[in-house]
Amino acid sequence: MDPYHEGSRAVQTRIGVREAADHVGRSIGQDIRDVAAVFLGLQPMLVIGAADEGGRMWSSLLTGEPGFVRATGRRWMSVAAGLPDSDPLVAALAAEGTAVGTIALDPRTRRRMRLNGTAGPTARGFVVEAEQVFSNCPKYLQKRELRASVPARHGAVRREPELTPDQARFVHAADTFFIATASADGADAGHRGGNPGFVRVESPNELSWQDYAGNSMFLTLGNLENDPRAGLLFLDWSTGTTLQLTGTAKTEFGVHGRTNRFTVAEVVQTPHASPLRWSAPEYSPANPPLRESA
Structure with a gap:
Protein backbone atom coordinates (compact mmCIF):
# COMPACT_ATOMS: atom_id res chain seq x y z
CA MET A 1 0.00 0.00 0.00
CA ASP A 2 1.34 3.44 -0.94
CA PRO A 3 1.95 5.44 2.26
CA TYR A 4 1.58 8.71 0.34
CA HIS A 5 -1.47 10.40 -1.12
CA GLU A 6 -1.59 12.26 -4.42
CA GLY A 7 -0.58 15.60 -2.90
CA SER A 8 2.67 14.27 -1.46
CA ARG A 9 3.35 12.36 -4.67
CA ALA A 10 2.86 15.53 -6.71
CA VAL A 11 5.43 17.43 -4.64
CA GLN A 12 7.89 14.52 -4.68
CA THR A 13 7.62 14.30 -8.46
CA ARG A 14 8.02 18.04 -8.89
CA ILE A 15 11.22 18.08 -6.84
CA GLY A 16 12.52 14.80 -8.20
CA VAL A 17 12.72 12.74 -5.00
CA ARG A 18 10.18 9.96 -5.58
CA GLU A 19 12.82 7.23 -5.35
CA ALA A 20 14.11 8.62 -2.04
CA ALA A 21 10.54 8.98 -0.80
CA ASP A 22 9.81 5.35 -1.68
CA HIS A 23 12.82 4.27 0.39
CA VAL A 24 11.87 6.38 3.42
CA GLY A 25 8.21 5.46 3.09
CA ARG A 26 8.99 1.87 4.01
CA SER A 27 9.40 3.06 7.61
CA ILE A 28 5.74 4.14 7.82
CA GLY A 29 3.62 1.45 9.42
CA GLN A 30 0.46 1.01 11.44
CA ASP A 31 2.00 -0.75 14.44
CA ILE A 32 3.59 0.87 17.47
CA ARG A 33 6.77 -1.14 17.82
CA ASP A 34 8.39 -1.85 21.17
CA VAL A 35 11.06 0.84 20.78
CA ALA A 36 8.38 3.40 19.91
CA ALA A 37 6.27 2.35 22.90
CA VAL A 38 9.25 2.87 25.22
CA PHE A 39 9.95 6.28 23.68
CA LEU A 40 6.33 7.42 24.14
CA GLY A 41 6.34 6.37 27.79
CA LEU A 42 9.31 8.63 28.55
CA GLN A 43 7.86 11.82 27.12
CA PRO A 44 6.50 14.75 29.18
CA MET A 45 4.78 16.41 26.22
CA LEU A 46 2.84 15.63 23.08
CA VAL A 47 1.76 17.94 20.25
CA ILE A 48 -1.54 17.21 18.53
CA GLY A 49 -3.00 18.62 15.32
CA ALA A 50 -6.66 18.51 14.32
CA ALA A 51 -9.55 20.56 12.96
CA ASP A 52 -11.93 22.35 15.30
CA GLU A 53 -15.72 22.13 14.98
CA GLY A 54 -15.60 24.91 12.38
CA GLY A 55 -13.02 23.07 10.26
CA ARG A 56 -10.04 25.28 11.13
CA MET A 57 -6.73 23.54 11.81
CA TRP A 58 -4.96 24.00 15.13
CA SER A 59 -1.86 22.59 16.80
CA SER A 60 -2.07 22.13 20.58
CA LEU A 61 0.26 21.06 23.40
CA LEU A 62 -0.43 18.36 26.00
CA THR A 63 1.86 17.74 28.96
CA GLY A 64 2.08 15.34 31.89
CA GLU A 65 4.36 13.15 33.94
CA PRO A 66 6.20 10.57 31.83
CA GLY A 67 3.78 7.75 31.25
CA PHE A 68 0.82 10.03 30.52
CA VAL A 69 1.28 8.95 26.88
CA ARG A 70 1.59 5.21 26.37
CA ALA A 71 0.99 2.48 23.87
CA THR A 72 -1.87 0.21 24.89
CA GLY A 73 -1.43 -2.30 22.11
CA ARG A 74 0.17 -2.42 18.68
CA ARG A 75 -2.40 -0.06 17.22
CA TRP A 76 -3.46 2.16 20.14
CA MET A 77 -1.97 5.15 21.96
CA SER A 78 -3.57 6.34 25.20
CA VAL A 79 -3.20 9.92 26.47
CA ALA A 80 -4.10 10.56 30.11
CA ALA A 81 -4.39 14.33 29.84
CA GLY A 82 -6.78 16.94 28.57
CA LEU A 83 -6.52 20.38 27.09
CA PRO A 84 -7.47 23.52 29.03
CA ASP A 85 -11.06 24.63 28.43
CA SER A 86 -9.83 27.60 26.41
CA ASP A 87 -7.96 25.47 23.87
CA PRO A 88 -9.47 25.47 20.36
CA LEU A 89 -9.35 21.66 20.14
CA VAL A 90 -11.26 20.80 23.34
CA ALA A 91 -14.49 19.96 21.50
CA ALA A 92 -12.66 18.02 18.78
CA LEU A 93 -10.99 15.71 21.31
CA ALA A 94 -14.30 15.21 23.12
CA ALA A 95 -15.87 13.87 19.92
CA GLU A 96 -15.63 10.34 18.57
CA GLY A 97 -13.72 9.72 15.35
CA THR A 98 -11.65 12.92 15.14
CA ALA A 99 -8.75 12.71 12.67
CA VAL A 100 -5.57 13.70 14.51
CA GLY A 101 -1.86 13.97 13.87
CA THR A 102 0.51 13.75 16.81
CA ILE A 103 4.22 14.25 17.31
CA ALA A 104 6.25 13.28 20.35
CA LEU A 105 9.48 15.28 20.33
CA ASP A 106 12.23 14.93 22.91
CA PRO A 107 14.57 17.95 22.86
CA ARG A 108 16.90 16.15 25.29
CA THR A 109 17.80 13.50 22.72
CA ARG A 110 16.79 15.17 19.44
CA ARG A 111 14.42 12.29 18.75
CA ARG A 112 10.86 12.50 17.45
CA MET A 113 8.11 10.20 16.30
CA ARG A 114 4.77 10.82 14.65
CA LEU A 115 1.54 8.92 15.03
CA ASN A 116 -1.50 9.80 12.93
CA GLY A 117 -4.92 8.24 13.30
CA THR A 118 -8.42 8.58 14.71
CA ALA A 119 -9.12 9.76 18.25
CA GLY A 120 -11.91 9.12 20.70
CA PRO A 121 -12.51 10.35 24.27
CA THR A 122 -11.86 8.34 27.45
CA ALA A 123 -12.49 9.04 31.13
CA ARG A 124 -8.92 10.31 31.56
CA GLY A 125 -8.24 11.88 28.15
CA PHE A 126 -8.39 10.20 24.77
CA VAL A 127 -7.06 7.30 22.71
CA VAL A 128 -5.79 7.25 19.14
CA GLU A 129 -6.14 4.31 16.81
CA ALA A 130 -2.93 4.42 14.78
CA GLU A 131 -2.97 4.56 11.01
CA GLN A 132 0.58 5.87 10.43
CA VAL A 133 3.50 5.47 12.84
CA PHE A 134 7.05 6.53 11.99
CA SER A 135 10.14 8.34 13.23
CA ASN A 136 11.92 11.31 11.67
CA CYS A 137 15.60 12.21 11.59
CA PRO A 138 17.02 14.72 14.12
CA LYS A 139 17.57 17.47 11.53
CA TYR A 140 16.75 21.00 12.72
CA LEU A 141 15.90 19.88 16.28
CA GLN A 142 17.40 22.15 18.91
CA LYS A 143 18.73 20.31 21.96
CA ARG A 144 17.33 21.36 25.34
CA GLU A 145 17.43 19.98 28.87
CA LEU A 146 14.33 19.81 31.05
CA ARG A 147 15.07 22.06 34.03
CA ALA A 148 11.83 21.89 35.99
CA SER A 149 8.11 21.17 35.97
CA VAL A 150 6.14 23.77 37.90
CA PRO A 151 2.48 23.73 39.01
CA ALA A 152 0.16 24.60 36.14
CA ARG A 153 -1.09 28.19 36.30
CA HIS A 154 -2.60 29.21 32.99
CA ALA A 180 -0.87 20.83 11.71
CA THR A 181 -2.25 20.09 8.24
CA ALA A 182 -4.91 17.81 6.79
CA SER A 183 -5.91 15.78 3.77
CA ALA A 184 -8.81 13.54 2.83
CA ASP A 185 -6.81 10.73 4.45
CA GLY A 186 -6.52 12.39 7.87
CA ALA A 187 -4.48 14.91 9.87
CA ASP A 188 -0.76 15.33 10.41
CA ALA A 189 1.44 17.19 12.90
CA GLY A 190 4.95 18.17 11.88
CA HIS A 191 7.94 20.10 13.21
CA ARG A 192 9.93 22.97 11.76
CA GLY A 193 13.19 24.26 13.22
CA GLY A 194 16.00 26.67 12.42
CA ASN A 195 18.06 29.51 13.81
CA PRO A 196 16.08 32.38 15.36
CA GLY A 197 14.70 34.52 12.56
CA PHE A 198 14.01 31.56 10.25
CA VAL A 199 10.33 32.48 10.53
CA ARG A 200 9.78 35.92 9.01
CA VAL A 201 6.89 38.14 10.05
CA GLU A 202 5.97 39.83 6.79
CA SER A 203 2.99 41.64 8.33
CA PRO A 204 0.64 41.16 11.32
CA ASN A 205 -1.26 38.55 9.30
CA GLU A 206 1.45 36.90 7.18
CA LEU A 207 4.45 34.72 8.03
CA SER A 208 6.96 33.01 5.78
CA TRP A 209 9.74 30.47 6.18
CA GLN A 210 12.10 28.56 3.93
CA ASP A 211 11.33 24.87 3.49
CA TYR A 212 14.61 23.17 4.37
CA ALA A 213 15.73 19.88 2.84
CA GLY A 214 14.29 16.97 4.81
CA ASN A 215 13.34 13.34 4.50
CA SER A 216 11.70 13.60 1.04
CA MET A 217 8.28 12.51 2.37
CA PHE A 218 6.67 15.95 1.92
CA LEU A 219 3.71 15.09 4.11
CA THR A 220 3.07 18.70 5.15
CA LEU A 221 3.60 20.22 1.70
CA GLY A 222 1.66 17.35 0.18
CA ASN A 223 -1.33 18.13 2.38
CA LEU A 224 -1.10 21.81 1.48
CA GLU A 225 -1.21 20.92 -2.22
CA ASN A 226 -4.89 20.04 -1.85
CA ASP A 227 -5.95 21.68 1.41
CA PRO A 228 -4.50 25.05 2.48
CA ARG A 229 -5.71 24.87 6.09
CA ALA A 230 -2.93 24.91 8.67
CA GLY A 231 -2.39 25.46 12.38
CA LEU A 232 0.89 26.61 13.94
CA LEU A 233 2.11 26.26 17.53
CA PHE A 234 4.95 28.33 18.97
CA LEU A 235 6.25 27.64 22.48
CA ASP A 236 8.23 29.81 24.84
CA TRP A 237 10.43 27.06 26.25
CA SER A 238 11.47 29.08 29.31
CA THR A 239 8.03 30.29 30.47
CA GLY A 240 5.61 27.75 29.01
CA THR A 241 3.61 30.36 27.10
CA THR A 242 2.04 29.06 23.89
CA LEU A 243 1.03 30.92 20.75
CA GLN A 244 -1.43 29.10 18.47
CA LEU A 245 -2.23 30.38 15.00
CA THR A 246 -4.81 29.11 12.56
CA GLY A 247 -5.11 30.10 8.92
CA THR A 248 -4.01 28.96 5.50
CA ALA A 249 -0.64 28.19 3.95
CA LYS A 250 0.80 27.78 0.48
CA THR A 251 4.15 26.80 -0.97
CA GLU A 252 6.03 28.83 -3.54
CA PHE A 253 8.54 26.87 -5.64
CA GLY A 254 11.45 28.92 -6.93
CA VAL A 255 14.91 28.48 -8.40
CA HIS A 256 16.48 29.12 -4.99
CA GLY A 257 14.25 26.75 -3.04
CA ARG A 258 10.80 26.59 -1.51
CA THR A 259 9.07 29.25 0.58
CA ASN A 260 6.01 28.64 2.70
CA ARG A 261 3.63 31.55 3.29
CA PHE A 262 1.06 31.46 6.06
CA THR A 263 -1.93 33.80 6.34
CA VAL A 264 -3.20 34.33 9.89
CA ALA A 265 -6.94 34.01 10.61
CA GLU A 266 -6.80 33.92 14.43
CA VAL A 267 -4.22 33.92 17.23
CA VAL A 268 -4.59 32.37 20.69
CA GLN A 269 -1.94 33.20 23.30
CA THR A 270 -1.94 31.33 26.63
CA PRO A 271 0.59 32.41 29.27
CA HIS A 272 2.18 29.53 31.22
CA ALA A 273 0.17 26.95 29.26
CA SER A 274 2.94 24.40 29.79
CA PRO A 275 4.40 23.58 33.24
CA LEU A 276 7.66 22.46 31.64
CA ARG A 277 10.71 24.71 31.82
CA TRP A 278 13.54 24.00 29.40
CA SER A 279 17.12 25.19 29.12
CA ALA A 280 18.48 27.54 26.48
CA PRO A 281 18.95 25.68 23.18
CA GLU A 282 21.95 24.07 21.63
CA TYR A 283 21.14 24.78 18.01
CA SER A 284 21.14 21.96 15.51
CA PRO A 285 24.31 21.83 13.39
CA ALA A 286 21.97 21.20 10.42
CA ASN A 287 20.34 24.63 10.69
CA PRO A 288 21.16 26.60 7.52
CA PRO A 289 22.35 30.21 7.80
CA LEU A 290 19.53 32.71 7.46
CA ARG A 291 18.88 34.17 4.03
CA GLU A 292 18.42 37.86 3.50
CA SER A 293 14.99 37.47 1.94
CA ALA A 294 12.28 34.85 1.87
Whole structure:
Protein backbone atom coordinates (compact mmCIF):
# COMPACT_ATOMS: atom_id res chain seq x y z
CA MET A 1 0.00 0.00 0.00
CA ASP A 2 1.34 3.44 -0.94
CA PRO A 3 1.95 5.44 2.26
CA TYR A 4 1.58 8.71 0.34
CA HIS A 5 -1.47 10.40 -1.12
CA GLU A 6 -1.59 12.26 -4.42
CA GLY A 7 -0.58 15.60 -2.90
CA SER A 8 2.67 14.27 -1.46
CA ARG A 9 3.35 12.36 -4.67
CA ALA A 10 2.86 15.53 -6.71
CA VAL A 11 5.43 17.43 -4.64
CA GLN A 12 7.89 14.52 -4.68
CA THR A 13 7.62 14.30 -8.46
CA ARG A 14 8.02 18.04 -8.89
CA ILE A 15 11.22 18.08 -6.84
CA GLY A 16 12.52 14.80 -8.20
CA VAL A 17 12.72 12.74 -5.00
CA ARG A 18 10.18 9.96 -5.58
CA GLU A 19 12.82 7.23 -5.35
CA ALA A 20 14.11 8.62 -2.04
CA ALA A 21 10.54 8.98 -0.80
CA ASP A 22 9.81 5.35 -1.68
CA HIS A 23 12.82 4.27 0.39
CA VAL A 24 11.87 6.38 3.42
CA GLY A 25 8.21 5.46 3.09
CA ARG A 26 8.99 1.87 4.01
CA SER A 27 9.40 3.06 7.61
CA ILE A 28 5.74 4.14 7.82
CA GLY A 29 3.62 1.45 9.42
CA GLN A 30 0.46 1.01 11.44
CA ASP A 31 2.00 -0.75 14.44
CA ILE A 32 3.59 0.87 17.47
CA ARG A 33 6.77 -1.14 17.82
CA ASP A 34 8.39 -1.85 21.17
CA VAL A 35 11.06 0.84 20.78
CA ALA A 36 8.38 3.40 19.91
CA ALA A 37 6.27 2.35 22.90
CA VAL A 38 9.25 2.87 25.22
CA PHE A 39 9.95 6.28 23.68
CA LEU A 40 6.33 7.42 24.14
CA GLY A 41 6.34 6.37 27.79
CA LEU A 42 9.31 8.63 28.55
CA GLN A 43 7.86 11.82 27.12
CA PRO A 44 6.50 14.75 29.18
CA MET A 45 4.78 16.41 26.22
CA LEU A 46 2.84 15.63 23.08
CA VAL A 47 1.76 17.94 20.25
CA ILE A 48 -1.54 17.21 18.53
CA GLY A 49 -3.00 18.62 15.32
CA ALA A 50 -6.66 18.51 14.32
CA ALA A 51 -9.55 20.56 12.96
CA ASP A 52 -11.93 22.35 15.30
CA GLU A 53 -15.72 22.13 14.98
CA GLY A 54 -15.60 24.91 12.38
CA GLY A 55 -13.02 23.07 10.26
CA ARG A 56 -10.04 25.28 11.13
CA MET A 57 -6.73 23.54 11.81
CA TRP A 58 -4.96 24.00 15.13
CA SER A 59 -1.86 22.59 16.80
CA SER A 60 -2.07 22.13 20.58
CA LEU A 61 0.26 21.06 23.40
CA LEU A 62 -0.43 18.36 26.00
CA THR A 63 1.86 17.74 28.96
CA GLY A 64 2.08 15.34 31.89
CA GLU A 65 4.36 13.15 33.94
CA PRO A 66 6.20 10.57 31.83
CA GLY A 67 3.78 7.75 31.25
CA PHE A 68 0.82 10.03 30.52
CA VAL A 69 1.28 8.95 26.88
CA ARG A 70 1.59 5.21 26.37
CA ALA A 71 0.99 2.48 23.87
CA THR A 72 -1.87 0.21 24.89
CA GLY A 73 -1.43 -2.30 22.11
CA ARG A 74 0.17 -2.42 18.68
CA ARG A 75 -2.40 -0.06 17.22
CA TRP A 76 -3.46 2.16 20.14
CA MET A 77 -1.97 5.15 21.96
CA SER A 78 -3.57 6.34 25.20
CA VAL A 79 -3.20 9.92 26.47
CA ALA A 80 -4.10 10.56 30.11
CA ALA A 81 -4.39 14.33 29.84
CA GLY A 82 -6.78 16.94 28.57
CA LEU A 83 -6.52 20.38 27.09
CA PRO A 84 -7.47 23.52 29.03
CA ASP A 85 -11.06 24.63 28.43
CA SER A 86 -9.83 27.60 26.41
CA ASP A 87 -7.96 25.47 23.87
CA PRO A 88 -9.47 25.47 20.36
CA LEU A 89 -9.35 21.66 20.14
CA VAL A 90 -11.26 20.80 23.34
CA ALA A 91 -14.49 19.96 21.50
CA ALA A 92 -12.66 18.02 18.78
CA LEU A 93 -10.99 15.71 21.31
CA ALA A 94 -14.30 15.21 23.12
CA ALA A 95 -15.87 13.87 19.92
CA GLU A 96 -15.63 10.34 18.57
CA GLY A 97 -13.72 9.72 15.35
CA THR A 98 -11.65 12.92 15.14
CA ALA A 99 -8.75 12.71 12.67
CA VAL A 100 -5.57 13.70 14.51
CA GLY A 101 -1.86 13.97 13.87
CA THR A 102 0.51 13.75 16.81
CA ILE A 103 4.22 14.25 17.31
CA ALA A 104 6.25 13.28 20.35
CA LEU A 105 9.48 15.28 20.33
CA ASP A 106 12.23 14.93 22.91
CA PRO A 107 14.57 17.95 22.86
CA ARG A 108 16.90 16.15 25.29
CA THR A 109 17.80 13.50 22.72
CA ARG A 110 16.79 15.17 19.44
CA ARG A 111 14.42 12.29 18.75
CA ARG A 112 10.86 12.50 17.45
CA MET A 113 8.11 10.20 16.30
CA ARG A 114 4.77 10.82 14.65
CA LEU A 115 1.54 8.92 15.03
CA ASN A 116 -1.50 9.80 12.93
CA GLY A 117 -4.92 8.24 13.30
CA THR A 118 -8.42 8.58 14.71
CA ALA A 119 -9.12 9.76 18.25
CA GLY A 120 -11.91 9.12 20.70
CA PRO A 121 -12.51 10.35 24.27
CA THR A 122 -11.86 8.34 27.45
CA ALA A 123 -12.49 9.04 31.13
CA ARG A 124 -8.92 10.31 31.56
CA GLY A 125 -8.24 11.88 28.15
CA PHE A 126 -8.39 10.20 24.77
CA VAL A 127 -7.06 7.30 22.71
CA VAL A 128 -5.79 7.25 19.14
CA GLU A 129 -6.14 4.31 16.81
CA ALA A 130 -2.93 4.42 14.78
CA GLU A 131 -2.97 4.56 11.01
CA GLN A 132 0.58 5.87 10.43
CA VAL A 133 3.50 5.47 12.84
CA PHE A 134 7.05 6.53 11.99
CA SER A 135 10.14 8.34 13.23
CA ASN A 136 11.92 11.31 11.67
CA CYS A 137 15.60 12.21 11.59
CA PRO A 138 17.02 14.72 14.12
CA LYS A 139 17.57 17.47 11.53
CA TYR A 140 16.75 21.00 12.72
CA LEU A 141 15.90 19.88 16.28
CA GLN A 142 17.40 22.15 18.91
CA LYS A 143 18.73 20.31 21.96
CA ARG A 144 17.33 21.36 25.34
CA GLU A 145 17.43 19.98 28.87
CA LEU A 146 14.33 19.81 31.05
CA ARG A 147 15.07 22.06 34.03
CA ALA A 148 11.83 21.89 35.99
CA SER A 149 8.11 21.17 35.97
CA VAL A 150 6.14 23.77 37.90
CA PRO A 151 2.48 23.73 39.01
CA ALA A 152 0.16 24.60 36.14
CA ARG A 153 -1.09 28.19 36.30
CA HIS A 154 -2.60 29.21 32.99
CA GLY A 155 -2.76 32.96 32.53
CA ALA A 156 -5.53 34.92 30.88
CA VAL A 157 -6.02 33.71 27.30
CA ARG A 158 -5.68 36.37 24.64
CA ARG A 159 -7.42 36.01 21.26
CA GLU A 160 -6.55 38.25 18.36
CA PRO A 161 -7.41 38.39 14.64
CA GLU A 162 -3.73 39.04 13.83
CA LEU A 163 -0.35 39.22 15.54
CA THR A 164 0.30 41.99 18.03
CA PRO A 165 3.79 43.59 17.99
CA ASP A 166 4.82 41.51 21.03
CA GLN A 167 3.55 38.33 19.41
CA ALA A 168 5.39 39.18 16.20
CA ARG A 169 8.63 39.49 18.19
CA PHE A 170 7.86 36.14 19.86
CA VAL A 171 7.50 34.47 16.45
CA HIS A 172 10.60 36.14 15.02
CA ALA A 173 12.69 34.91 17.97
CA ALA A 174 11.47 31.32 17.67
CA ASP A 175 13.77 28.46 16.71
CA THR A 176 10.99 25.84 16.62
CA PHE A 177 7.33 25.54 15.74
CA PHE A 178 4.82 22.80 15.02
CA ILE A 179 2.42 22.70 12.08
CA ALA A 180 -0.87 20.83 11.71
CA THR A 181 -2.25 20.09 8.24
CA ALA A 182 -4.91 17.81 6.79
CA SER A 183 -5.91 15.78 3.77
CA ALA A 184 -8.81 13.54 2.83
CA ASP A 185 -6.81 10.73 4.45
CA GLY A 186 -6.52 12.39 7.87
CA ALA A 187 -4.48 14.91 9.87
CA ASP A 188 -0.76 15.33 10.41
CA ALA A 189 1.44 17.19 12.90
CA GLY A 190 4.95 18.17 11.88
CA HIS A 191 7.94 20.10 13.21
CA ARG A 192 9.93 22.97 11.76
CA GLY A 193 13.19 24.26 13.22
CA GLY A 194 16.00 26.67 12.42
CA ASN A 195 18.06 29.51 13.81
CA PRO A 196 16.08 32.38 15.36
CA GLY A 197 14.70 34.52 12.56
CA PHE A 198 14.01 31.56 10.25
CA VAL A 199 10.33 32.48 10.53
CA ARG A 200 9.78 35.92 9.01
CA VAL A 201 6.89 38.14 10.05
CA GLU A 202 5.97 39.83 6.79
CA SER A 203 2.99 41.64 8.33
CA PRO A 204 0.64 41.16 11.32
CA ASN A 205 -1.26 38.55 9.30
CA GLU A 206 1.45 36.90 7.18
CA LEU A 207 4.45 34.72 8.03
CA SER A 208 6.96 33.01 5.78
CA TRP A 209 9.74 30.47 6.18
CA GLN A 210 12.10 28.56 3.93
CA ASP A 211 11.33 24.87 3.49
CA TYR A 212 14.61 23.17 4.37
CA ALA A 213 15.73 19.88 2.84
CA GLY A 214 14.29 16.97 4.81
CA ASN A 215 13.34 13.34 4.50
CA SER A 216 11.70 13.60 1.04
CA MET A 217 8.28 12.51 2.37
CA PHE A 218 6.67 15.95 1.92
CA LEU A 219 3.71 15.09 4.11
CA THR A 220 3.07 18.70 5.15
CA LEU A 221 3.60 20.22 1.70
CA GLY A 222 1.66 17.35 0.18
CA ASN A 223 -1.33 18.13 2.38
CA LEU A 224 -1.10 21.81 1.48
CA GLU A 225 -1.21 20.92 -2.22
CA ASN A 226 -4.89 20.04 -1.85
CA ASP A 227 -5.95 21.68 1.41
CA PRO A 228 -4.50 25.05 2.48
CA ARG A 229 -5.71 24.87 6.09
CA ALA A 230 -2.93 24.91 8.67
CA GLY A 231 -2.39 25.46 12.38
CA LEU A 232 0.89 26.61 13.94
CA LEU A 233 2.11 26.26 17.53
CA PHE A 234 4.95 28.33 18.97
CA LEU A 235 6.25 27.64 22.48
CA ASP A 236 8.23 29.81 24.84
CA TRP A 237 10.43 27.06 26.25
CA SER A 238 11.47 29.08 29.31
CA THR A 239 8.03 30.29 30.47
CA GLY A 240 5.61 27.75 29.01
CA THR A 241 3.61 30.36 27.10
CA THR A 242 2.04 29.06 23.89
CA LEU A 243 1.03 30.92 20.75
CA GLN A 244 -1.43 29.10 18.47
CA LEU A 245 -2.23 30.38 15.00
CA THR A 246 -4.81 29.11 12.56
CA GLY A 247 -5.11 30.10 8.92
CA THR A 248 -4.01 28.96 5.50
CA ALA A 249 -0.64 28.19 3.95
CA LYS A 250 0.80 27.78 0.48
CA THR A 251 4.15 26.80 -0.97
CA GLU A 252 6.03 28.83 -3.54
CA PHE A 253 8.54 26.87 -5.64
CA GLY A 254 11.45 28.92 -6.93
CA VAL A 255 14.91 28.48 -8.40
CA HIS A 256 16.48 29.12 -4.99
CA GLY A 257 14.25 26.75 -3.04
CA ARG A 258 10.80 26.59 -1.51
CA THR A 259 9.07 29.25 0.58
CA ASN A 260 6.01 28.64 2.70
CA ARG A 261 3.63 31.55 3.29
CA PHE A 262 1.06 31.46 6.06
CA THR A 263 -1.93 33.80 6.34
CA VAL A 264 -3.20 34.33 9.89
CA ALA A 265 -6.94 34.01 10.61
CA GLU A 266 -6.80 33.92 14.43
CA VAL A 267 -4.22 33.92 17.23
CA VAL A 268 -4.59 32.37 20.69
CA GLN A 269 -1.94 33.20 23.30
CA THR A 270 -1.94 31.33 26.63
CA PRO A 271 0.59 32.41 29.27
CA HIS A 272 2.18 29.53 31.22
CA ALA A 273 0.17 26.95 29.26
CA SER A 274 2.94 24.40 29.79
CA PRO A 275 4.40 23.58 33.24
CA LEU A 276 7.66 22.46 31.64
CA ARG A 277 10.71 24.71 31.82
CA TRP A 278 13.54 24.00 29.40
CA SER A 279 17.12 25.19 29.12
CA ALA A 280 18.48 27.54 26.48
CA PRO A 281 18.95 25.68 23.18
CA GLU A 282 21.95 24.07 21.63
CA TYR A 283 21.14 24.78 18.01
CA SER A 284 21.14 21.96 15.51
CA PRO A 285 24.31 21.83 13.39
CA ALA A 286 21.97 21.20 10.42
CA ASN A 287 20.34 24.63 10.69
CA PRO A 288 21.16 26.60 7.52
CA PRO A 289 22.35 30.21 7.80
CA LEU A 290 19.53 32.71 7.46
CA ARG A 291 18.88 34.17 4.03
CA GLU A 292 18.42 37.86 3.50
CA SER A 293 14.99 37.47 1.94
CA ALA A 294 12.28 34.85 1.87
